[in-house]
Amino acid sequence: MPDNILFYAVFLSQILLISFYFPRKMLKRVSYVFATYPPSQYPRLYPEPIEYYEKAQRNYRNLNVAVLLVGLSLLAVFLGDSRSGEWDMGNFVFPYFMIQFFPVMLLEIRSFKYYRLMRKADSRTTRKAEL
Numbered sequence: 001m002p003d004n005i006l007f008y009a010v011f012l013s014q015i016l017l018i019s020f021y022f023p024r025k026m027l028k029r030v031s032y033v034f035a036t037y038p039p040s041q042y043p044r045l046y047p048e049p050i051e052y053y054e055k056a057q058r059n060y061r062n063l064n065v066a067v068l069l070v071g072l073s074l075l076a077v078f079l080g081d082s083r084s085g086e087w088d089m090g091n092f093v094f095p096y097f098m099i100q101f102f103p104v105m106l107l108e109i110r111s112f113k114y115y116r117l118m119r120k121a122d123s124r125t126t127r128k129a130e131l
Contacts, residue, residue: 007078008075008079011071011075011078011093012075014097014100015068015071015072015075015100018097018100018101019064019067019068019071019100020064020068022104023060023061023064023103026060026107027061030053031057034050034053034054045118047114047117047118047120047121048114048117056110060103060107063103063106067100067102067103070096070099071096071100074092074096078092
């Protein structure tokens with residue numbers, strides 16, 4: 001029984017940290033960049049229209065909320081199961097972690113595309129600096 005309680009605590013912390021806390025921090029950072037560096041003043045920072053980035057931000061948030069709800073429902077199933085010692089709960093944790101990792105993976109793939117578009121928009125070959 002103490003092993004199950006420890007498992008529940010660790011799994012709940014995994015759900016909350018990876019599906020709630022980390023995405024919230026990422027979305028706050030993106031909102032900060034939008035507010036501090038608007039497209040009107042920094043057009044090279046936004047190779048796509050601002051609506052594209054707002055839609056991507058919304059999709060990232062919705063995907064993480066869905067993953068959070070799946071994790072909480074999976075935890076509820078674990079807690080409600082009366083045969084708690086007869087099956088290995090760890091077999092469900094790793095696939096769920098891979099599902100949690102999916103929004104981060106999509107974010108990284110989109111960031112590669114974003115940086116490629118930024119490089120394409122700035123075709124200067126010589127860099128200049130003021131002293």
